[in-house]
Amino acid sequence: MFAHALTSRVLAYADQQSIGHEPFCTDIPGLLVARHFRPTDLTPVLYRPIFCLVLQGAKQSSLGDEMVTFSQGQSVIVGLDLPTCASVVDASTQRPYVALALQIDVTLIKELAAEIDDFGGADARASDGKGRVSAIAAGEADEAIVNAMERLFGLLNKPAAAAILRPLLMREIHFWLLSASHGALLRQLAQANSHAARISEAIIHIRRTYVEPLRIPELARAVGMSESAFHQHFKAICGTTPLQFQKRLRLIEAARLMKSENQSVSAAAVAVGYESPTQFSREFSRMFGLSPREHRSSISIAHGTSARPAAPAHMRGQADLSV
Incomplete structure (x- = not known):
């Protein structure tokens, strides 16, 4: 063993x-x-x-x-x-x-x-x-x-x-x-001018400003890459496009807000940058396999309607929710 x-x-x-x-x-x-x-x-x-x-x-x-x-x-x-x-x-x-x-x-x-x-x-x-x-x-x-x-x-x-x-x-x-x-x-990442280091800089920016519209040309210039090279290396390293990356960040944070801060579906959607409730519901359902309301209801059932469960580990500044 x-x-x-x-x-x-x-x-x-x-x-x-x-x-x-x-x-x-x-x-x-x-x-x-x-x-x-x-x-x-x-x-x-x-x-x-x-x-x-x-x-x-x-x-x-x-x-x-x-x-x-x-x-x-x-x-x-x-x-x-x-x-x-x-x-x-x-x-x-x-x-x-x-x-x-x-x-x-x-x-x-x-x-x-x-x-x-x-x-x-x-x-x-x-x-x-x-x-x-x-x-x-x-x-x-x-x-x-x-x-x-x-x-x-x-x-x-x-x-x-x-x-x-x-x-x-x-x-x-x-x-x-x-x-x-x-x-x-x-x-x-230890090499200042490597593609990985530049993509890391971009990820830091996306995480810091994830509720704002993502302007790819500006971000690519900020990390010293052409727009096409930025897209290519971002997807090669992260397995997704910058816009998909931002969307996943938003949806995971919305799920956390509903779970640990007991926010309503509409409040969580607005808090993470969604202007369209319909779009939020559609993208949330696609990622989590259930609608935002179903997700929130499942939390209430699991914890009691008055419960305010602690934030999950992957959103507490710790490492990964499921190591």
Whole structure:
């Protein structure tokens, strides 16, 4: 069994904390634990930059028309904020899906890369467009990264040790992520003039101004790309167009507003930038598989009509709702 000792410890911890269908934020900043006892539907989620180590079971995330699968013994690196869809595909009561996840510090990635001459070599030079990198990449988890994650998890309930050792382990883990075979996007993000770095700048702008109309020509110029190159590289990395990216951000945020802030359908639509209630309802239904009113009603049924449930993890500034 892959990482048997670590898997057993994480499962015991999940039992102690009664971890359910949402990721659990541990006392180690940035470290999350996920456990599922059954497969889940393909659900819209907002990924933040994150590293996920799958200890048992399997999960899938969509990248455009492709599905990226990461299963036991593998890890997945998401280097950018990315609204997408994900589902657990291998889980049971006897053998639940379980994973450790760590938020990626992109600033630390850049600092480490700057300390190493020509880090990544060919990956860094792939900015001419011939080398494809993706926002979601899965690969085998090598012994070094598993060992480092095990030591980080071992700092739980050891606050004095965590205060000293966590920063060192974060540097080590981020080094291994930069070195990973599926860490090409991180290596390119560390290169100021790469296409990936420019697309990252564009994503930051879209997230900051997602309620406003998206002006592609202006955004392309702002990140130093032609409009055609901007479209090409944005879709290659994110699996979607900039306009589709913005639409998904809006709809995920609208769902959060209805769930965690108890907003009405019309108020949520206006809050995320929709002027047409009909268009909002149509696009929401297409993405979530039910109308906004049905979505809001399902929340009331699940929590009671007077309940105001907490914001889901993928919209709390944590990492991903379904690591």
